[in-house]
Amino acid sequence: MEHLISMRDLDTRRINALIKRAGDIESGREKPDMSNRVMGALFFEPSTRTQLSFDTAMKRLGGKVITMSGTKGTSVEKGESLADTVKIINQYADIIVVRHYNEGAARYISEQVDIPVVNAGDGANQHPTQSLLDLYSIQKTQNTLNNLRIALVGDLKYGRTVHSLVYALAGYNPVFYFVAPEALAMPQYILDDLDNMGMTYEVRETLEEIIPQLDIMYVTRIQRERFADPEEYEKVKNAFIIRAAHLTEVKENFRILHPLPRVNEIHTDVDTLPGAYYFQQAGNGVYMRQAILTTLLEQL
Amino acid sequence: MDKKLKVDPIREGTVIDHIPANKALQVLSIIKAAQDDVVTVGINFASHKFGRKDIVKIEGRELSQKDINSIALIAPDATVIIIRDFQVINKYPVQIPDTLNGLARCANPRCITNHEEMMTRFRVQQKNPVRLRCHYCERVFDGDELELVTA
Numbered sequence: 001m002e003h004l005i006s007m008r009d010l011d012t013r014r015i016n017a018l019i020k021r022a023g024d025i026e027s028g029r030e031k032p033d034m035s036n037r038v039m040g041a042l043f044f045e046p047s048t049r050t051q052l053s054f055d056t057a058m059k060r061l062g063g064k065v066i067t068m069s070g071t072k073g074t075s076v077e078k079g080e081s082l083a084d085t086v087k088i089i090n091q092y093a094d095i096i097v098v099r100h101y102n103e104g105a106a107r108y109i110s111e112q113v114d115i116p117v118v119n120a121g122d123g124a125n126q127h128p129t130q131s132l133l134d135l136y137s138i139q140k141t142q143n144t145l146n147n148l149r150i151a152l153v154g155d156l157k158y159g160r161t162v163h164s165l166v167y168a169l170a171g172y173n174p175v176f177y178f179v180a181p182e183a184l185a186m187p188q189y190i191l192d193d194l195d196n197m198g199m200t201y202e203v204r205e206t207l208e209e210i211i212p213q214l215d216i217m218y219v220t221r222i223q224r225e226r227f228a229d230p231e232e233y234e235k236v237k238n239a240f241i242i243r244a245a246h247l248t249e250v251k252e253n254f255r256i257l258h259p260l261p262r263v264n265e266i267h268t269d270v271d272t273l274p275g276a277y278y279f280q281q282a283g284n285g286v287y288m289r290q291a292i293l294t295t296l297l298e299q300l
Numbered sequence: 301m302d303k304k305l306k307v308d309p310i311r312e313g314t315v316i317d318h319i320p321a322n323k324a325l326q327v328l329s330i331i332k333a334a335q336d337d338v339v340t341v342g343i344n345f346a347s348h349k350f351g352r353k354d355i356v357k358i359e360g361r362e363l364s365q366k367d368i369n370s371i372a373l374i375a376p377d378a379t380v381i382i383i384r385d386f387q388v389i390n391k392y393p394v395q396i397p398d399t400l401n402g403l404a405r406c407a408n409p410r411c412i413t414n415h416e417e418m419m420t421r422f423r424v425q426q427k428n429p430v431r432l433r434c435h436y437c438e439r440v441f442d443g444d445e446l447e448l449v450t451a
Contacts, residue, residue, distance in 0.1 A: 006438060082416050104412040104436025123410045125437055189440045 003110040003117040012171035021291035032294040035062035040093030057289035116296035131164035133285040151177040154220035156186040176201035181239040244269040313359040315381040324354035372396035373443035376428040404446035411437035
């Protein structure tokens with residue numbers, strides 16, 4: 001059974017196929033029909049955007065959705081094991097979409113059930129559908145994924161989105177700039193992986209000097225919930241705020257992406273610039289998730 | 301006299317040689333010597349190959365494959381020597397397998413393996429020094445960062 005758990009499992013051939021399919025679905029060249037299928041959405045951790053995006057994607061495919069959102073009042077709160085919970089959903093649904101606060105939960109679930117599993121975020125580890133919609137957004141705005149200069153800005157330590165994205169882009173010869181305060185720098189184990197893959201990157205604490213060279217600036221929120229110590233959060237939360245005034249000298253193809261929600265890291269005066277692409281990016285997520293759900297459900 | 305061993309030879313049992321200096325006590329905790337086992341531990345011996353090394357001798361016991369895999373985590377250069385009637389019967393380097401199942405706990409407290417009743421799985425990324433990736437949370441650890449499963 002094929003699942004979507006980690007970008008580490010996908011090669012460029014499969015990534016390109018999903019991007020092409022998302023494009024075909026968006027343009028109407030392909031109209032998949034999943035009207036006899038049920039998606040089980042298990043959101044152990046709260047989410048608005050990802051959950052609604054999957055919900056919309058499945059409904060646009062004609063399918064049905066059953067949802068568990070949070071664990072309050074559920075069998076999980078009564079002490080049921082994760083394995084038991086998902087084996088029950090296995091009886092109801094044709095595909096499981098799961099977000100869980102523990103890293104590795106989606107992989108474990110995929111080993112417990114005999115239907116496809118999509119990882120919609122496992123703790124600080126992976127969020128592959130976000131990466132794929134990011135890749136789709138990059139492809140749409142740049143007409144290529146190859147040889148791009150991409151700055152990742154903000155929380156690179158806890159941000160699973162950026163972790164997934166660097167692996168996703170590994171096969172496309174990017175130059176990365178990792179721009180973060182020291183306390184939120186890209187983890188060493190990921191830099192080690194990039195070194196082993198022979199990838200080019202620069203670790204920086206400032207952004208201004210590189211803006212004119214960039215094709216993509218990918219900004220992430222500094223997440224309060226990832227800090228055990230609120231003082232630490234207060235110290236770094238305003239470290240990088242992007243304003244229109246920073247973006248006067250940019251390339252024509254330059255785009256800003258953000259997985260959303262934003263708090264204040266992109267000022268609203270950026271929203272009207274031609275480079276602001278984060279709202280369209282969220283829209284692209286529905287097409288990409290339609291492509292993912294269709295591809296995985298076709299196995300059944 | 302130069303060649304004289306600092307510890308007495310054993311009649312039957314296992315010698316674990318070429319343990320990195322000051323790791324012998326960790327090896328001892330892996331092999332879990334019983335109360336009446338006779339164990340000799342040498343720490344910081346001179347070594348041609350490594351400068352300094354530790355050595356552990358355990359009488360009357362041959363180690364299981366699980367013990368040897370665990371030793372390889374912290375002492376990837378170790379040599380296991382099986383002794384019978386004072387003779388070396390077998391001598392081989394420890395070798396870490398490509399995957400380790402149920403041998404060690406994941407050091408990531410948020411890993412699902414620390415929250416569910418399940419077996420841990422690691423893939424060996426690098427054999428010496430040992431680096432392992434958790435199959436579930438995908439984090440990479442040094443061999444000696446992991447706590448061994450004792451049950």
